[in-house]
Amino acid sequence: MARTVVRVLVNGYGVIGKRVADAVLRQPDMKLVGVADVVADWRIKLAAARGFPVYASLTDRVVDMEKKGLRVGGVLEDLLKRGEVDVVVDCAPAKVGARNKELYEKHGVRAVFQGGEKHEVAGVSFVAQRNYSEALGRQFVRVVSCNTTAICRVVGGIHEKIGVKKARVAIFRRAVDVWESSRAGIMNTVVPELQVPSHHGPDARTVIKDLDIVTMAAKGSHNLYHLHIAMIETKSRVSVEDVVRVIEEEPRVVFVSGEDGVEGLNSIFEISRDLGRPRGDLYEIPVWRESVSTSSDGTEIYMMWATPNESNVVPENVDAIRAVTELEKEAKISISKTDSNLGVIKRIY
Template identity: 50%
Template structure:
């Protein structure tokens, strides 16, 4: 079977991770990456992937910088089936006429609005509705985590409604020198914050309200949820629903994972590329159930969590995997995703698996 030919436009925080993930897939071929920059971000990709210039001005600048330019974005589009646009917020929407003219499938990211594509995507929730579409939008990092976790409890028949507080990181680590938030916290200007309505574009029946603030840190986001259950339940029932869901992994304060930075350090120690965490990390020992209410907290690594969703979106648009389970099995295996970071590591060392 021929491989799906994929391009990535925008080799930034998400784009470089998507490019690496595409290269790992047995049914995909990364044809090239496009961008407009000439600095270390694109120089690090030279020799790894064919480089294309997204604009005429960028092509001249790349050539002057000594970069090996394989062609224009239009040249790249003429060679692929799908393009994953991981350019900055709102740029992708401006690129859509170029993609339509080339007749390629398009995967956008959560910085664009739901209305831009008419479809928003999280693999475990609505893969089938994306089959054969011309385009879809992988929702944002926080929204992806909400759909994974709350969707798991909804699928188990346990969730009636959810109220969440999100503490968001202030900026990407590599941009922290440009500004950001120090010694304060900045509430978002409206309630609900945008993540709640965004999650409802994927799970329309989800009753949730989100409140968000930016904190003075650059490593990952942190969510706190108060959940109204459909009935009195046990803690084990809630944990079982989360264990059943894909792309959720447990961590424990009892193991010394007591803060966001400790989990990031664990990812590095596990040998994850760039220290990435594609899963939602739920603190197992903090999950609390009192009658028909549950409380939990989890961590979202925003640089990586949408990468597996982008890979699955490519398969859905091209109909190269018939359902979410088949696609996610391939994606999760190639990335080495887990359901329990430390327990699986110890089990593997003992030879249990």
């Protein structure tokens, strides 16, 4: 693809879609053609009020969306038919992207799917710092879920630099997203996910094929961020300093410290708001420095980190757009452009 500026449409303007749309606006090598959805509630009306061209994802949704007072610029399929879009970032609810794929295939347009879709929908599952080159020039790529992204950044970095024999990660998930906490959620309990292992481990292997990883999950009664607790057996003896060095070198991973009063997910939430990011988004994975420890024989690492579920996949979507369009062939260059445009940092304070 010879373009120097790629034209991007975000299909599905929810938690992930609205963040990806804003991130695309901040990339000089990308142009946001517009956003598409099937409803016309306050979220989509806000997009229209911000001046985004809004399209109907499905033809039969136009009348209803207009009846609800939204100015609809047209139907997504017409845009694709006219060749006005280079890449669709599909941020529709889980499994809906698989249905939307037919449309992208029909019009030969590239698409980036999200972690709610199966690996097979795209054939390539993506975390920029792990397998950027696998996505180069592909028509379809899937950015893995927030949990899998965090695991691939942290455990993947240790695997690449030190060598992981076995990784075991427990995931405490948020129950429901903030914007829909009025509709669902749990209170004053923790609910174990009884499918063991949870799907996150096999999902991480769609990106890092030789990683021996087992994950177990439970959901808590909070609505923002997941907490990961990892026990990692290494191929050779390591020290805490070795692990700290890996984390310090790994893009999109940062340290926070209990000594500085970072006591829980709530502290990280407050930090992300203090950073002044759009929506208080945190693109980085904050690892608790004190949690990084090793067994007495130096063959196991223990550590904990937070996973900012609403936002950590946003830079990955930007890099995925560059990879599928071959706007940039080198992972390091794309990551550095994305991080500089979004203000991603290596040291919070």
